[in-house]
Amino acid sequence: MSGTSGIADKAKIGIDGLDDVLLGGFVRDRLYLLEGSPGTGKTTVALQFLREGAARGESTLYITLSETEEELRETAVSHGWTLDENIEIFELIPPESLLDANQQQSLLYSSDLELGETTRQIFDTVDRIKPHRIVLDSLSEIRLLAGSSLRYRRQILALKHYFARHAITVLMLDDLTADSLDKTVHSVAHGVIRLEELAPEYGAQRRRMRVIKYRGQNFRGGFHDFTILTGGVQVFPRLxxxxxxxxxxxxxxxSGIAELDSLLGGGVEKGSSALILGPAGTGKSLFAVQYVLAAIARGERAAMFIFDEEIGLLFERTRQLGYDLEGLRDDGRLLIEQVDAAELSPGEFAHSVRTLVDRHGVKTVVIDSLNGYQAAMPHENSLVLHVHELLQYLNRQGATTFLTVAQHGLVGDMQTPVDVTYLADAVILLRYFEAFGRVRRAISIVKKRAGAHEDTIREYRISGSGLTIGDPLEGFQGVLRGIPTFVGTERDLDRPNRGEGA
Structure with missing residues (x-):
């Protein structure tokens, strides 16, 4: 955050996330700048700003130098909006004399006449309507008419002082097409917000916003993801x-499996995080589902965010093991979402998780898997920071989080795409190993912050009755490497078969 505590009376923008970033909205009767390249959503934000004012009974004015009134109304219709009588659109067009080549002056630059006429029309319209909120779109046109930086700055200062005398909250838009390096309005404006659009190598474009300046006020610094949907802009404040x-x-x-609870020293702590680590096919999702079922059996709600597996396939696969996840979802006890990492920004995902926890009282959260979550991140460092904040938030809400990570490889040395083991409170390690001509699975607990845990390695099996965990593998060495050596006695040969349940 930046600045000091300011005036309590603020003009809400009408975008919950952006009002949250600005800690309430705009201080009234000040001039603000909203800048961004074409297509970043400036017009949509501006219309939401005016609609919020109109909903509060304020008179509002949209002055457009770049778009026609028809185009603005089409934009509103595309979001399902109707611009009511409290929203006036003034389409500022050059006077006819300036469009007539026969009447153009030879001793004066036409831009001098246009700038003066433009200013006069703005003042006349404001005097007539007496608005509480104004949007001026866009500064690029005024900058071009001014011609020089000195005249441009003087014109902006004149507008600022005029609007201040009339107690108007003003939002100026700049599409950065004339001179993106010109910071004239930055120094004049009370606050500056920048909208950005990023184009990843694959997937939908990502949008983010940042408050560059907010004079004398606190605000949430840094970048915040946002999207443009039917219904307007949605901003997702950084968690x-x-x-x-x-x-x-x-x-x-x-968990409902005594052997697994024994491995974990009596269970997983409430308000902690557990990382389930292993190669593909070892049953990471099934272990997470086991805790989901246990939570629902306790009368709680649980949430699952599925990145990698198609949700219908998950329902079918778990149904064959006797788990009716689809029925639990239909009953409202399980909240499950299919996440498309190519379409969802990290901020939007964190917002979805937070919404379920806050609104529905979810206390068990599964993120399956971090491999898919990583695909939504531009860099690994960003993933670690996002996961850290998300886990800390969930832990502080008393929610227990289970994350899965698929390691590269099947046996032998395993490569982890991103190391988040130090963030998790417990790490459950799953492994394949070969013994006596069969591919087997082993589970061990390699980390647990709260309390003691077993240091043994147990074999587990996945059958039609679900997960079954056997006794510790005492007759083998090298199980976690995938190619163990048998060092036990003939009696130990039967130990891996215990608990098979079939």
Missing amino acids: VSLEHKTGFERGRLL
Whole structure:
């Protein structure tokens, strides 16, 4: 955050996330700049700003130098809006004398006449309508008419002082097409917001916004993701976990499988995070589902965010194991979302998780998997920071989080696409190993912050009855490397078969 505490009375913009970033909206009767390249959503934000004012009974004015009134109304219709009588659109067009070549002056630059006429029309319209909120679109036209930086600055200052005398909250738009390096309005404006559009190598464009300046006011600094949907712009403020501390009673959560709870020293702590790590096919999702079913059995709601697997296939696969996830979803006890990493920004995903936890009281969250989550990140460092804030937030809400990561490889040395083991409170390691001509699976706990845990390695099996975990593998060495050596006795040969349940 930046600045100091300011005036309490603020003009809300009408975009919840942006009002949150600005800690309430715009201080009234000041001039603000909204800048961004064409297509970043400036017009949509401006219309939402005016619609919010109109909904509060304020008179508003949209002065357009670049778009026609018809184009603005078409934009509103595309979002399902109707511009009511409190929203006046003034389409500022050059006077006919300036369009007539026969009447153009030879001793004066036409831009001098146009700039003066433009200013006069703006003042006349404001005097007539007496608005509380104004949008001026766009500064690029005024900059071109001014010709020089000195005349441009003087013109902006004149507009600022005029609007200030009339107690108007003004939002000026700049599409950065004339001179993107000109910071004249930055120094004059009370606040500056920049909208940006990023084009990844694959997937939909990503949009983000940043408050560059807000004089004398606190605001949430840094970049915040936003999207443009039917219905307007949605801003997803960057999650800061320290702002969301809550109190809850800690305790241990059981999985419903006694052997797994024993491995974890009695269960997973409430309000902690567990990372389930292993190669493809080892059953990471099934272990997470086990905790989801246990939470629902306790009368709680659970949430699953599925990145990699098609949700219908997950329902069918778990149904064959006796788990009716689809029925639990239909009953409202399981909230499950299919996440398309190519279409969803990290900020939007964090907002979705936060919404489920806040509104529905979810206390068990599954993110399957971080490999898919990583695809939504431009860099690995960003992923680690996002995961850190998300886990800290969930932990502080008393929610227990289960994350899965698919390692590269099947046996032997494993490569992890991103190392988040230090962030998790517990790490459950799954492995394939070969023994006596069969491919087997082993589970071990390699980390647990709260309390003791077993240091043994147990074999587990996936069958029609679900997950079954056997006794510790005491007759083998090198199980975690994938090619173990048998060092036990003939009696130990039967140990891996215990608990098979078939």
